[in-house]
Amino acid sequence: MALVNENYLKLPGSYLFSEIARRVNQFKTTNPQADIIRLGIGDVTRPLPPAVIEAMQKGVEEMRSPETFRGYGPEQGYQFLIEKIIENDFVPRGVELSVDEVFVSDGAKSDTANFQELFGVNNIMAVTDPVYPVYVDSNVMAGRTGMFNNDKGQYEGIVYLPCTEENGMKPSLPEKRVDMIYLCFPNNPTGMTLSKEELKLWVEYARENRSILLFDAAYEAYIQEEGVPHSIFEIEGAREVAVEFRSFSKTAGFTGTRCAYTIVPKEVMVYDSKGKAHSLNQLWLRRQTTKFNGASYPVQAGAVAVFSQEGKLQIKETINYYMENARIIREGLQGAGYKVFGGVNAPYIWMKTPNNMGSWEFFDQLMEGANVVGTPGAGFGANGEGYFRLTAFGTRENTLRAIERIRTRM
Amino acid sequence: MALVNENYLKLPGSYLFSEIARRVNQFKTTNPQADIIRLGIGDVTRPLPPAVIEAMQKGVEEMRSPETFRGYGPEQGYQFLIEKIIENDFVPRGVELSVDEVFVSDGAKSDTANFQELFGVNNIMAVTDPVYPVYVDSNVMAGRTGMFNNDKGQYEGIVYLPCTEENGMKPSLPEKRVDMIYLCFPNNPTGMTLSKEELKLWVEYARENRSILLFDAAYEAYIQEEGVPHSIFEIEGAREVAVEFRSFSKTAGFTGTRCAYTIVPKEVMVYDSKGKAHSLNQLWLRRQTTKFNGASYPVQAGAVAVFSQEGKLQIKETINYYMENARIIREGLQGAGYKVFGGVNAPYIWMKTPNNMGSWEFFDQLMEGANVVGTPGAGFGANGEGYFRLTAFGTRENTLRAIERIRTRM
Numbered sequence: 001m002a003l004v005n006e007n008y009l010k011l012p013g014s015y016l017f018s019e020i021a022r023r024v025n026q027f028k029t030t031n032p033q034a035d036i037i038r039l040g041i042g043d044v045t046r047p048l049p050p051a052v053i054e055a056m057q058k059g060v061e062e063m064r065s066p067e068t069f070r071g072y073g074p075e076q077g078y079q080f081l082i083e084k085i086i087e088n089d090f091v092p093r094g095v096e097l098s099v100d101e102v103f104v105s106d107g108a109k110s111d112t113a114n115f116q117e118l119f120g121v122n123n124i125m126a127v128t129d130p131v132y133p134v135y136v137d138s139n140v141m142a143g144r145t146g147m148f149n150n151d152k153g154q155y156e157g158i159v160y161l162p163c164t165e166e167n168g169m170k171p172s173l174p175e176k177r178v179d180m181i182y183l184c185f186p187n188n189p190t191g192m193t194l195s196k197e198e199l200k201l202w203v204e205y206a207r208e209n210r211s212i213l214l215f216d217a218a219y220e221a222y223i224q225e226e227g228v229p230h231s232i233f234e235i236e237g238a239r240e241v242a243v244e245f246r247s248f249s250k251t252a253g254f255t256g257t258r259c260a261y262t263i264v265p266k267e268v269m270v271y272d273s274k275g276k277a278h279s280l281n282q283l284w285l286r287r288q289t290t291k292f293n294g295a296s297y298p299v300q301a302g303a304v305a306v307f308s309q310e311g312k313l314q315i316k317e318t319i320n321y322y323m324e325n326a327r328i329i330r331e332g333l334q335g336a337g338y339k340v341f342g343g344v345n346a347p348y349i350w351m352k353t354p355n356n357m358g359s360w361e362f363f364d365q366l367m368e369g370a371n372v373v374g375t376p377g378a379g380f381g382a383n384g385e386g387y388f389r390l391t392a393f394g395t396r397e398n399t400l401r402a403i404e405r406i407r408t409r410m
Numbered sequence: 411m412a413l414v415n416e417n418y419l420k421l422p423g424s425y426l427f428s429e430i431a432r433r434v435n436q437f438k439t440t441n442p443q444a445d446i447i448r449l450g451i452g453d454v455t456r457p458l459p460p461a462v463i464e465a466m467q468k469g470v471e472e473m474r475s476p477e478t479f480r481g482y483g484p485e486q487g488y489q490f491l492i493e494k495i496i497e498n499d500f501v502p503r504g505v506e507l508s509v510d511e512v513f514v515s516d517g518a519k520s521d522t523a524n525f526q527e528l529f530g531v532n533n534i535m536a537v538t539d540p541v542y543p544v545y546v547d548s549n550v551m552a553g554r555t556g557m558f559n560n561d562k563g564q565y566e567g568i569v570y571l572p573c574t575e576e577n578g579m580k581p582s583l584p585e586k587r588v589d590m591i592y593l594c595f596p597n598n599p600t601g602m603t604l605s606k607e608e609l610k611l612w613v614e615y616a617r618e619n620r621s622i623l624l625f626d627a628a629y630e631a632y633i634q635e636e637g638v639p640h641s642i643f644e645i646e647g648a649r650e651v652a653v654e655f656r657s658f659s660k661t662a663g664f665t666g667t668r669c670a671y672t673i674v675p676k677e678v679m680v681y682d683s684k685g686k687a688h689s690l691n692q693l694w695l696r697r698q699t700t701k702f703n704g705a706s707y708p709v710q711a712g713a714v715a716v717f718s719q720e721g722k723l724q725i726k727e728t729i730n731y732y733m734e735n736a737r738i739i740r741e742g743l744q745g746a747g748y749k750v751f752g753g754v755n756a757p758y759i760w761m762k763t764p765n766n767m768g769s770w771e772f773f774d775q776l777m778e779g780a781n782v783v784g785t786p787g788a789g790f791g792a793n794g795e796g797y798f799r800l801t802a803f804g805t806r807e808n809t810l811r812a813i814e815r816i817r818t819r820m
Contacts, residue, residue, distance in 0.1 A: 001589060001619065001620040001621070001681050002529060002533055002589040002590060002620060002621055002622045002680045002681065003529065003530035003532060003533050003589065003680060003681055003682070003683070004528065004529065004530060004680040004681060004682050004688045004693065005527060005528055005529055005530050005531070005693075006530060006682055006683065008528065008688075008693055008696065008697075009682060009688070011696065015696075015699060015700075018699075041482070043481040043482045044481050045476060045479070045481070046476065046479075047473055047474050047475050047476050047479040048473040048474065048479070050474065053470060053471070053473060053474045056470045056473075056708065057467060057470055057471075060463060060466045060467055060470060060708070060712075061463070061467075063457055063458040063463060063466075063663075063666075063667065064457050064458065064460065064463045065457050066455060066456065066457050066805070069455070069456075069457040069458070069663075069666075070666040071453035071454050071455070071663075071665040071666045072451070072453045072665045072666055073666050106516050106668075106703070106705075106706070107702075107703045109701070109702070109703045110701060110702055110703065113700060113701035113702075114701065117415060117551065118414065118415055118418065119412060119413065119414065119415055120413035120414055120415050120416060121415070122413060123412055123413050133700075134700060134701070137700045138700060138701055141527065141697070141700070141701075179411060179412040179413065180412060209411065210411040210412060211411070211412055212412040253473075253479075253481075255481040255482045255703075256473070256479075256480040256481045256482055256483050256704070256706070256707040257473065257706050257707060257708065258516075258703065258704070258705070258706040270412045270413060270414040271411050271412065271413055271414060272413070272414050272416055272419060273413070273416065278414045278418075278419070283414065283415075283418055286418065286421065286425075287418075287551070289425060289428075290425075290523060290543075290544060290547045290548060290551070291519070291520060291523035291524065291544070291548055291551075292517075292519070292520055292523075293516070293517045293519045293520065293665075293668065294666070294668070295516075295668070296516070296666070296667050296668040296706050296709050297666040297667060298466065298470070298667065298708065298709075299706050299708075299709070302470075395476070
């Protein structure tokens with residue numbers, strides 16, 4: 001008799017974004033005329049940069065004739081892309097990487113979800129709370145947690161690092177030792193960043209405890225302020241303890257096109273029960289060559305144009321567009337008397353619900369009152385209760401209209 | 411201290427295709443003039459069909475403007491593609507599927523490797539021997555096996571189903587009960603198929619034992635003979651016990667473009683420790699929505715053209731091209747006195763090495779004598795020893811030259 005992976009049964013029935021979709025659909029059924037504006041799911045609205053389109057067209061065209069056709073590529077990505085990534089995203093920040101430390105993939109969601117496979121099931125993992133649900137759910141599926149505690153809204157066995165108003169949405173070092181630490185900065189959902197000094201504490205902690213930092217930098221391109229690190233590897237010693245996830249999704253509009261990359265320095269080690277060190281880089285290579293077959297060639301051909309002269313300008317323009325949305329949301333909400341976080345170095349605005357309202361209650365009120373859909377903070381963890389996420393990825397027009405409606409109708 | 415997933419340490423150091431690459435590179439260093447022909451790794455050489463190129467160009471073009479741009483798609487694939495898959499690949503064979511039973515992905519390698527996650531770690535799995543290494547390695551990584559036994563060339567805890575000359579390369583039902591059974595027909599590496607009657611025995615076995623058949627049909631498009639089932643779902647009752655993996659890789663040249671799909675009927679159940687049934691379809695949906703973000707939109711836009719009038723003709727032409735290669739290899743080797751299997755309904759030819767030579771020894775002799783690279787059977791499992799795989803995916807010219815060289819120089 002085939003047995004189920006019982007860890008899957010620990011997952012609560014409904015996934016955050018399915019529940020949102022369900023409520024929106026229900027509302028639309030009873031209010032068919034309502035003009036709903038979605039600032040909820042973190043999907044982009046600006047198209048791919050023309051430089052990427054043209055490079056991808058060329059890549060597709062190469063697949064037409066036997067001379068230029070490409071079959072299986074390297075599972076870890078084409079060198080032409082990896083070299084540009086290193087040259088543009090890391091060298092200017094003083095970070096040296098070798099080509100076999102960069103792994104191109106079909107998405108940071110896949111990579112952040114799959115990376116935990118390399119670790120023993122008995123590692124203690126820590127996440128911030130609120131948190132991007134994929135880190136948690138993938139570890140639940142792998143059996144690295146206990147049951148979900150409905151009262152606490154948290155899983156047993158996970159160390160949660162609260163990000164609250166009191167600590168300025170910046171997690172404190174864990175009180176008990178942990179082995180795997182997921183950090184995402186600029187943060188989804190709070191939109192907050194860590195300074196170099198703050199990140200340094202985490203690197204030091206990891207070095208002292210031989211823990212691994214799983215650093216999600218998917219939003220680094222949105223950093224506007226000087227002095228905020230874009231990569232964990234800007235911190236001395238991070239090469240020994242950190243892995244970094246990057247993505248073209250939010251940087252260049254690849255949410256539907258799919259391309260990302262993960263940095264695994266050769267010095268990062270995990271240990272077996274005899275204390276022997278094993279290279280995470282080699283383990284990830286083995287994982288990717290066995291269970292993945294590389295990102296699509298035309299997609300990689302398009303992604304490399306992100307680093308061309310025109311590509312860079314076009315991307316900057318898109319990011320400016322979204323960050324102007326972020327400013328409109330942030331200042332608009334502040335002007336209307338709401339307390340907001342983020343939106344300065346990130347496309348996410350994390351607002352406090354009025355009068356300590358529950359975040360799902362505020363979701364319903366906002367949808368019914370202003371016909372604006374956002375994401376209830378509780379969906380990101382227990383400490384997200386009482387907060388609400390809006391994203392800057394909408395169109396300018398919708399962003400302006402949404403804020404106007406919140407100001408006048410709520 | 412971060413601990414490694416010790417199951418990874420059970421994997422022998424060198425992966426089959428890396429070892430081949432290493433030997434080829436060494437040979438090239440000492441023989442820089444050698445004109446090597448590769449009929450080893452199963453990569454295609456014919457370009458994408460023009461219908462696919464044009465559809466993909468159009469898909470890329472849509473990403474240029476905000477009106478037609480596509481961001482996150484459904485993780486399980488676009489309905490426009492799923493409907494065509496059902497209509498063309500299944501309905502004509504009498505197989506009815508609903509759209510939420512088809513999951514589009516970036517590859518059958520990913521799907522066959524990831525699907526085991528849904529099962530408890532204590533399930534007993536069975537594979538044929540020889541076998542596509544991904545089924546085994548992904549289960550080793552998950553901890554569903556014991557250690558590798560060097561003497562036997564097999565992992566402890568796996569039930570191996572020998573495919574030998576004696577049984578015509580057709581596996582017998584396992585003697586002890588197993589829970590998960592990987593079957594691949596047309597087979598990689600042997601190129602053999604199972605008849606409807608033979609497949610029926612497996613479906614009956616699975617129903618009696620509540621086991622799951624993980625059926626890899628990546629090569630079904632190569633079936634030439636009437637009466638050979640293309641899908642496990644042509645067998646009555648299979649909907650209750652089988653999952654099927656399909657791919658555009660070998661059918662339409664997508665090895666570097668990446669698109670595949672997996673069929674998970676709603677009736678297939680796995681059980682928890684209390685005997686309660688859980689739907690594999692729902693579990694896979696949960697897995698894919700949590701750990702995957704859908705195949706690239708332009709790629710799906712291209713894949714759907716495989717089912718257009720022109721697409722179908724163009725693909726037929728490519729498959730005929732490879733199957734003519736298969737005939738040339740099969741008959742050429744037979745004419746030269748070798749014993750061969752496969753190559754009739756599959757792009758793989760499985761040859762017996764002369765004089766019971768070891769398959770790595772034959773690999774070296776063939777490379778040195780004829781400058782032809784194939785794949786040693788031992789790389790596919792203990793029962794592959796004494797055999798050798800050649801693929802029909804080369805160019806016509808190289809295929810003819812390779813056979814001529816084997817005939818005259820070996």
